[in-house]
Amino acid sequence: EYGLKTYKHLIYYYSLLSEEVEINDFGKIRSLHILWEHKNMMVKRLEYLSENGHLNNVELTIMNYKKMAKKAIILRNLILKSNVHVDKSVYIKVINGLRDLELIESEALEKALELFRKN
Numbered sequence: 001e002y003g004l005k006t007y008k009h010l011i012y013y014y015s016l017l018s019e020e021v022e023i024n025d026f027g028k029i030r031s032l033h034i035l036w037e038h039k040n041m042m043v044k045r046l047e048y049l050s051e052n053g054h055l056n057n058v059e060l061t062i063m064n065y066k067k068m069a070k071k072a073i074i075l076r077n078l079i080l081k082s083n084v085h086v087d088k089s090v091y092i093k094v095i096n097g098l099r100d101l102e103l104i105e106s107e108a109l110e111k112a113l114e115l116f117r118k119n
Contacts, residue, residue, distance in 0.1 A: 007101065007105075010032075010035070010098050014028070015095060029076060029080060029083075032072060036069055036072035036073045039068045039072050042065045056118075057115060064107070068104055068105060068108070071101055074097070075098070075101075078090050
């Protein structure tokens, strides 16, 4: 599944980890790192489109994606810390952070689509 549905899958995955269900925790760091990389790439794409005159008035959307990238790296770092100091409550923080990201991205995507339609 793609797009915003990714958040639902990630939330489900981390809820299983928080409940100590026997699952492979191989992706618990990697998935958040990829999420962070995606937000960084979106910033770069939007900046490129803006700098080359393909998209105007995109500053707010860029700012939102930078905010998402920062939040994603914080979530990834929380998981890294939980590997050193075992704390299952960190998964609840990650789940709440993912819900926040989902809302921010939903709004940012709507604004980005409006910008693309205008240009």
